[in-house]
Amino acid sequence: MRETLDALEADGVHFLGSDGPRRVAATREEALAALDDFLDVPLGDFGPFEDAMLAGDGVMAHSRLSVPLNLGLLHPLEVVERVVAEYEAGRAPLGSVEGIVRQLIGWRDWVWHLYWHLGPDYTTSSNALDARTPLPASWWSLDSTELAAELDAACLSSVLTQVGREGWAHHIPRLMVLGNHALQRGYDPAELTRWSQGAFVDGTPWVMPANVVGMSQWADGGVVATKPYASGGAYIDRMSDYCGSCRYNPKKRVGEDACPFTAGYWAFLDLVEPSIRGNHRMAQPLAGLRRLADRDQLVAHERARTHY
Structure with missing residues (x-):
C-alpha cells in the first residue's frame, strides 16, 4: 500500500x-x-x-x-x-x-x-464480552503531550492526536485502530460510545451505538456484526504507512518490540475464547490460537502490558 x-x-x-x-x-x-x-x-x-x-x-x-x-x-x-x-x-x-x-x-x-x-437501552445493556476496562484518561483529554508520553504505537498515537486536533478520522482508523485497540484491551463499550459521541464532530448520538457497540466492539453478541472486528498488526501494515516508522514490529507477537495489535489480537482471542467458540466465523482464528507454541508467554506479557 x-x-x-x-x-x-x-x-x-x-x-x-x-x-x-x-x-x-x-x-x-x-x-x-x-x-x-x-x-x-x-x-x-x-x-x-x-x-x-x-x-x-x-x-x-x-x-x-x-x-x-x-x-x-x-x-x-x-x-x-x-x-x-x-x-x-x-x-x-x-x-x-x-x-x-x-x-x-x-x-x-x-x-x-x-x-x-x-432502543434506548441498547448501549448500556450490551456487553457480550464482559469488557469493563475504563478508557485511559488521555483518551478523554486528547492532550498531545499525554498521548506522546503514553503511546509508542505510531498508528494509535497518530490517530488519537488527529482526533484531538480535528475531532475527526475516517472509518478505518476508527474501526481498525481505535476500535480494534479498544476491543483487544476490553474497554467498556458504553464508555467508548460516550467518548466517541464527544470526541468526533460527526458523533451524533444516533450514529454511534450501532457503529461502536455493534460493529466495532461486538458488545451485542452478533446483532449488528457476525464476528468480532479484531485484527493483528499485519492489517495495519498492509493498509497504511504507520509501521515503517514504529518501534513495534507488526510481525512479532512476543518481546519488547512486539506489536500491541499483533500480540493483543492473540491475547484477546485467548481471553474471549469461551464466549466466541460457538461462532463459526471464528473457528479458524481459534484453531490458530490453539497452535501457538508461545501462547502462555504471549498472554502473560500482554496481561502485564501498560504501554502501547
Whole structure:
C-alpha cells in the first residue's frame, strides 16, 4: 500500500487532506462547497483508497461530508444524486461512486433504522464480552503531550492526536485502530460510545451505538456484526504507512518490540475464547490460537502490558 501511494503522489495525485487540516463544513454554504470540492478532485480516488491510511494525511480521498449530513445541511439523496451524475457524465469511476452510494443509502440509512429498532437501552445493556476496562484518561483529554508520553504505537498515537486536533478520522482508523485497540484491551463499550459521541464532530448520538457497540466492539453478541472486528498488526501494515516508522514490529507477537495489535489480537482471542467458540466465523482464528507454541508467554506479557 505504501508503495502504491508513493507512486500516485509521484504522478501528481494529491488527496483532500494533503495540505494539512481543513475545516469541516458547518453551514449550508460550506456544505455545498465541500460537496463540490469532493466531486471535483477526490471522488475518483475514493474507491481504490477508501480503506487506506496515511500518517501524514488523515483525510486522503474522503469527503468529510458526514458532519454536514448529520447536521442536516445536506440531504443524503442530494449527495447520491450528485455523485451518480458524475459517473453518468463519465467523470468518476464506478468503484468510487458505488462506495459513496453504499455508505449513504446502505450503511448510514441502516444505522439510522437500527438506532430506533434497538432502543434506548441498547448501549448500556450490551456487553457480550464482559469488557469493563475504563478508557485511559488521555483518551478523554486528547492532550498531545499525554498521548506522546503514553503511546509508542505510531498508528494509535497518530490517530488519537488527529482526533484531538480535528475531532475527526475516517472509518478505518476508527474501526481498525481505535476500535480494534479498544476491543483487544476490553474497554467498556458504553464508555467508548460516550467518548466517541464527544470526541468526533460527526458523533451524533444516533450514529454511534450501532457503529461502536455493534460493529466495532461486538458488545451485542452478533446483532449488528457476525464476528468480532479484531485484527493483528499485519492489517495495519498492509493498509497504511504507520509501521515503517514504529518501534513495534507488526510481525512479532512476543518481546519488547512486539506489536500491541499483533500480540493483543492473540491475547484477546485467548481471553474471549469461551464466549466466541460457538461462532463459526471464528473457528479458524481459534484453531490458530490453539497452535501457538508461545501462547502462555504471549498472554502473560500482554496481561502485564501498560504501554502501547
